[in-house]
Amino acid sequence: MISEPEMTGDFAPTDSREVMDGFGSEPAGGSGKHRPWLWALGGAVMATALWAGAFFLYGLGDRRPDLHGYRLDKNPCPSLRLKSLGAAIGPREKADTGPRFLNHAALDQARCFISLRPTGAVDQPGKGWSINYGVGVTVSLHKESDPGAEFEALRQVTDTGIDPEAKLETVPNLGERAYLLTGDDGSSELRVREGGAVFSLNLYVFTQYMGDGPDEQPDGEPEVPKASAYHSAMISDMRDLMATLNH
Template sequence: MISEPEMAGEFGEASTEHAVLLHSGPQAEGDRPPQATRYGAKWTWALGGAVVASAVWGAVLFADGSRDGAPDLRGYRLSQDPCGAVRLKSIGTAISPREPGTRFEAGMLRHDALDQAQCYIPLRAESEQQRSAKGWYVEYTVTIKVALHKKTDPRVEFEAGRTATDLGVDPETEVEEVPGLGDKAYLLSSEGGEQELRVLDGGAVLSLGLTSSVNWEDEGQAPDDAVELPDLAAHKAAMISDMRDLMTGLKT
């Protein structure tokens, strides 16, 4: 499509040419000025092109579901507990499996504008061989959050809240972009040893968090020399793998 500056320049050249032709000889009575006809043809073509372009753009907006502001949910559904849709195969291999026989139902919200769920998955406590001789042991929890926005696009809020956690806004939170996961994905790492993987995919916002805590299990008062919290950054690849599994599970 010809841009406006090109149309303006071409239009001026054409009018000069026709002005010369007009004054080079006598006009027949009743004849219309030729430049009026040419001007009309050019503007008709330009307006016609604009109408076609607007129609095509409108069709594209309608096709991807964003004409009325409603985002594309990409096939995600919250018909069941999202904790049941993720096996945590990678995290279970890297750290420890899910606590056997434990079932935690998700807190569910269903609304015309938003479907939302959140649940917690405890991992099985470490074995006796893995525990400290002093009675300290490390416990892990995986948090799953899913929000399906059906009326408004969550992209702006997703970007704005990159450093916001459940404990508030922490400027010290490290944010790392994760490529190849949904439309946009970030891995948040806090000083407290928490990791959270957030994904934006159309109208869906998904989160997989991993936390750890040190616990004392022995007789008597716990000593002051508690073991250090593990470095959860080592489990980044496992979190990404299990997030992919969650995303697939919510589409089936």
């Protein structure tokens, strides 16, 4: 938050005769009294004229946000790389793209969900528990309104709702503002804002049981790895995504 500048030191009173000399004096033979309210009125008129000109040119609170060169010319999901997460977890599987690409005068947005196949996994797993990894990516380019206030307001909101216990970590040197949000379910989300461009990368880790039927009672559920173990890889892949979309 930007605060008012602190004012220090003493200010000597200004001699009004110096300020007004040659500008506000009465002509010879007059009363000799100055009329400072005329100068205040003149200043107010000037300020109003300048403000009105600025409003005409830019509008009031309606200046378009700077997208810093980011563009969504097409759906980026099919070619999204995720090199670092792929190296740490396993190669990506086919992206679930679907109709998740929006081009609008006010907002361009793309949403992707990609499954990662852990190293050592087989194509047709047998019965039992498996650990699965999913990556959700959202890119939003706000072309009409600045998303800064909304970005800050959602700091404690995860996919499952408002989570005041979620762990929040600031990420330096990434966009204008960036932070990692770790929910109580162990998932992690990296959010970045740069002007009107907002990026999100979610990493989900979950278990799945493959059995013979719905009545089968599974046991021995494996411990789910924490997504926080992959924060460095998430940051690296986010930088790669942002560089890809910056033209």
